[in-house]
Amino acid sequence: MSDLKIAVIGVGKMGSFHVDSLTSRIRGAQVTVVSDYSAEQAEKVAAPVGARVVADPLEAVGASDVDAVVLASPGFAHEKQVLACLDRGIPVLCEKPLTMDGASSYEVVKAQAALGRELIQVGFMRRFDNEYVALRTLIESGQVGAPLMLHCTHRNPAVPDTFTSEMAMADSVVHEADCTRFLLGEEVVAVSVIRGVPTSAAPAGVSDPMVVLFETESGRLVTVESFVRTQIAYEVRTELVAEKGSAFIGLDQNLQVKQAGPTGTGIWGGTITPDFVARFGQAYDTQMQTFVDAAREGTVAGAGVWDGYAAAAICEAGVQAVRTGERTAVKLEARP
Incomplete structure (x- = not known):
């Protein structure tokens, strides 16, 4: 061919x-x-x-x-x-x-x-990342029992000053919206957002970080920490909490180094991926x-295409939750 x-x-x-x-x-x-x-x-x-x-x-x-x-x-x-x-x-x-x-x-x-x-x-x-695929396989196997919660972290080192709280939802948290559906195999029915003390790196009026809560149709809960101005690196992690165990992906532990420090003490560390292309x-x-x-x-x-539509609907509800501070239902039309 x-x-x-x-x-x-x-x-x-x-x-x-x-x-x-x-x-x-x-x-x-x-x-x-x-x-x-x-x-x-x-x-x-x-x-x-x-x-x-x-x-x-x-x-x-x-x-x-x-x-x-x-x-x-x-x-x-x-x-x-x-x-x-x-x-x-x-x-x-x-x-x-x-x-x-x-x-x-x-x-x-x-x-x-x-x-x-x-x-x-x-x-x-x-959906094609080896760690996410492994986590989904673990869930489907039933090895750790029924999934109860997901805890997600989505951090970027920096974004332009024009990147608003609403854009963080539509451009960053959208991935967690899809991952929730991919990992748990069900739709998100509601979104809530908690806007706390912002980092000094955020422009006036922008809430960064934020905590987003997804509720699925069976009642499972998914928390998402959205922090796009960490000034450090690109970090994406997900923890599964299930009835008989838990699992964690995205720990950036590919290479750990121990060596002598300048004052005679030992130091250890590694590197964190600088951007989304390097990580994924x-x-x-x-x-x-x-x-x-x-x-x-x-x-x-x-x-x-349905996955793209569902993610758009979730983020639309999320943007509304950012603006109002209220729990917002996700409204999906009938699937053709």
């Missing part, structure tokens, strides 16, 4: 990573088209891999030398671009969010259902290989 010809739309940090992955680490794929709002950035990314630049993203979707699309464009552009992929009948890997709100995401759900083919994969890469590089590559393999068969694998 010939290589899958892929258009990558949006080649900032994430899109550029995908181009590098598709070119150097993924089997059965070739980047043929690159599109970005910055012509200079598009040329910079396209030239080394022999791809051509197409300024209009919808023209890129419709190009004859494109079999599938990877979307890493800004979230506000996703709806139109994803629907263009459906109209043409080609697979698309869309970075989160699927769209900017629950209503428009549901319209995409209905559009794919009407088509009768699964062509949309949403980039929730943690394996997951991104596994996700991309899975997408390519499925797309060559005319379909997709991994998180689907």
Whole structure:
């Protein structure tokens, strides 16, 4: 089977990573088209891999030398671009969010259902991370009994001053929303947010850190610490508390070093991953290989369009909880 010809739309940090992955680490794929709002950035990314630049993203979707699309464009552009992929009948890997709100995401759900083919994969890469997969396998095995709670930590070293409390919910906590559904296998029905004393690194009026509480349909509880200005590193951890045991992932314990200190005392330590690409590089590559393999068969694998819609609805409720300080119900439409 010939290589899958892929258009990558949006080649900032994430899109550029995908181009590098598709070119150097993924089997059965070739980047043929690159599109970005910055012509200079598009040329910079396209030239080394022999791809051509197409300024209009919808023209890129419709190009004859494109079999599938990877979307890493800004979230506000996703709806139109994803629907263009459906109209043409080609697979698309869309970075989160699927769209900017629950209503428009549901319209995409209905559009794919009407088509009768699964062509949309949403980039929730943690579903392909070895540790998250192991934790889900542990839960499904029943080895530690029924799951009762999850405790999640999501920390970033820094974000721009324009990154608000609402954006922390929609851009960071969205991953925990999907992981909750992935690990526990049920929907989130309500979101609450506790806004405490903010770090001095946060702009006026921004609550950072925050504690988010998800409630699932069976009554399980999930706490999420969202702290995006730690000034340290990128840290993502999850603890499962179950009836007969517990489990922890994301401990950053790959390499521990003990050595003599400057005053004759011993010191020990290691390094923490600096960003999300370093922490989840394996997951991104596994996700991309899975997408390519499925797309060559005319379909997709991994998180689907309903997962993207559910995450959007959860975050919409979360943003409302941030603004009001009240427990907010998650409203999901009927699944087509």
